[in-house]
Amino acid sequence: MEHFLETCDPLDARQFHLAVKRLADSLGYGTDKSPFLGSGIEYVQSRPYQPGDPVKSIDWRVTARTGKHFVKEYEAPKRMPVYILIDSSASMVVTSQTLSKYAWALQVAGGLAFAALDRVSPVGVLAVGDRDFKMQPSLSRDQILQWLLRLRHYRYDGTTTLGAKIGELSPSLSNRSLLIILSDLHDPRALPALKLAGQRHDCVALQFQDPAEVDLRGSGFFHGQEAETGRAFISHGRKQWLDQEQVSSELKRSGIDHLLLRTDQKFVAKLRLFFRSRDLLGRGAR
Secondary structure (H helix, E strand, O other), rough: OOOOOOOOOOOOOOHHHHHHHHHHHHHOOOOHHHOOOOOOEEEEEEOOOOOOHHHHHEEEHHHHHOOOOEEEEEEOOOOOOOOEEEOHHHHHHHOOOOOHHHHHHHHHHHHHHHHHHHOOOOOEEOOOOOOOEEEEOOOOOOHHHHHHOOOEOOOOOOOOOOHHHHHHHHHHOOOOOEEEEOOOOOOOOHHHHEEEEHHOOOEEEEEEEEEHHHOOOOOOEEEEEEOOOEEEEEEEOOOOOOOHHHHHHHHEEEEEEEEEEEOOOOOHHHHHHHHHOOOHHHHHEE
């Protein structure tokens, strides 16, 4: 029987919801909301007025020329679907801080999802761990809240399926999509799969890092055990888990946006600048 343990996030459900909403507002994407679904910015044609059509849609020029009421029709904006892949594996929940990498990743995922919905972009969610959780793209805030609350529960022994899930998802999408990965990138299969997905889709890798991963205190060699697989290994007290320069360089060469977020540092402003400078959610307008 599987036993799910509460996340170490000290916020209750209401406080967590407020934190996610504040993050979404901070990202600053709400200024580009469409006034109503189906509105557009590119004129297509005028058609005869029908009862119930809004008065503001009347094409007064054509109406004056024909003597009959016509309304303008616009091309409905097409938004690129956003898929958020959240790493729920064991290495994401082991932490030296008050909030784990997973707790922060879940808050960021919620903020990005709300921001995308404000831009009328449908959002899908995929947990990349042992949990079989997948939500198809939706414009429903209620569904987003439901998966946020469900994913606040996790296991300490979860394995990673990041590389495999990226490999499965990318070719299954018929249209170009925005894939946002929230992970510590410990899965050695993740980078190859992500670079391959970047050939068909817009990809963003938000990498979360605990300070203990940067520099283990002390010196000399030590025996360790991998959190996700249980595999024993020997390492050095000052060895970094990942060569961040190499990771960033590989992703950059593949056209993938990458941002490293440390859990012991304030990163909301850094995250906001990262998305604003690239207009990652805004580029979904077609």
